[in-house]
Amino acid sequence: MHTRTQPTVEEALAVLETGFERGYIVVLFGRCRVEYDGRAASSLAAGNRMLIAKPDGAILVHTETGQQPVNWQPPGCTHEGASTNGELVVRSKRETPAEQLLVQFERVDHAVAYDATGANDVTVTGTEADLRDRILDDPSLIEPGFEPRVTERETPAGAVDIYGKDEDGNVVVLELKRRRVGPDAVSQLNRYVSALDQELHAGTELRGILVAPSVTDRAERLLEKRGLEFMSVSPSSEDE
């Protein structure tokens, strides 16, 4: 780890460059302006901020508010530091799509280069995959007699989460969501049902069921209009 408080431009640059070389996270605290140009374009006037440069090429500029950075570059970018007109300038670029970020420090108050190695594989539960497994484990959560046949069954409109049959032999398509859903989820299910309707030969009864903890009013009306169904199931049995 390297740190510097109230460094000169050269000292801050040294922290930045030795940090990059060693694969450290480099963090600069100071007053800076930020310019971005690429998929969109943005400009940010001077203020005290925190810049985070990661060894995988990601860059984040954080202000005192918000969970999201005010400016950033994704992993895979190449960044470089330079001293320009007495200012520390950090530039980050990538191609495809072409975009670049320019951070100009009028003043650097503190610089840190830190070796942030260690496990970064977080295990998450309560996901859509958990909901899927729960239903495959106990299909009666949907309805008595429901039989899952395939997961991720392909259709011209995309892959259906769970494809199966009901006790009367009708084809059933499930679209799973881990949380309360709005109109977009209904449309998604509808796309799959429409696509399968064309694919399956006529006469086959086809049901589409949206499976989620709950739906909004508008989504419910939309389901009705499209002749689709809803079944309330949560990713975790504890949430019921």
Add this chain to the structure above:
Amino acid sequence: MHTRTQPTVEEALAVLETGFERGYIVVLFGRCRVEYDGRAASSLAAGNRMLIAKPDGAILVHTETGQQPVNWQPPGCTHEGASTNGELVVRSKRETPAEQLLVQFERVDHAVAYDATGANDVTVTGTEADLRDRILDDPSLIEPGFEPRVTERETPAGAVDIYGKDEDGNVVVLELKRRRVGPDAVSQLNRYVSALDQELHAGTELRGILVAPSVTDRAERLLEKRGLEFMSVSPSSEDE
């Protein structure tokens, strides 16, 4: 600004608490485990990481890779630090939805409290709003004779981006996207068109046009199947 290198638990706690009091961003570098429980649940084994606690209640835990934090809490949470079994523990909570984050530091290598005040209003161009303004400014970008009437016109299925008439007096609904679109955008437009189709009295011709720089193959086929149209326009005239 306050900084401490290789602080004791008490020293790190002091940086944390005086930082919170003064409305500073507090950053801790060290080896920690992270537990989250709320909308989902997650667990992260020990490793060297960076914790960022903002005065608005946001918390971020960053590893050496990725643009996104491995764990976080949104703004509005209350966080507190404590010394437990010789470890510095940071806990962050909120209600609605109930969720909490627990970060346990086996070791703190560096602590910073920084006053990150300053302008945080970034001006962005190339957004959907820019695309809308561009079309309102020159409706012929859609087609000769197109006349915008209302933006954000409400329908039972949601608000239409631009509602207008073509040169033959037909109702035209535009759905705008700032970048290349897939099937979801087609479904969205279709929802609005279907809803308006019921609302407008019979006999009125109704056209739906998806406006974006480009569409994917699947989206194009879906447009065709739904009897919808596409017009290529970018948010910025320079992108064409």
Add this chain to the structure above:
DNA sequence: CACTCTATCTCGGCT
């Protein structure tokens, strides 16, 4: 507070 939709969404998986 809940609903709806945009986003430089990011991220992973697959083709």
Add this chain to the structure above:
DNA sequence: AGCCGAGGTAGAGTG
């Protein structure tokens, strides 16, 4: 490299 969908999406705007 592009397409597609999930996400503890976050954030903004509105009712």
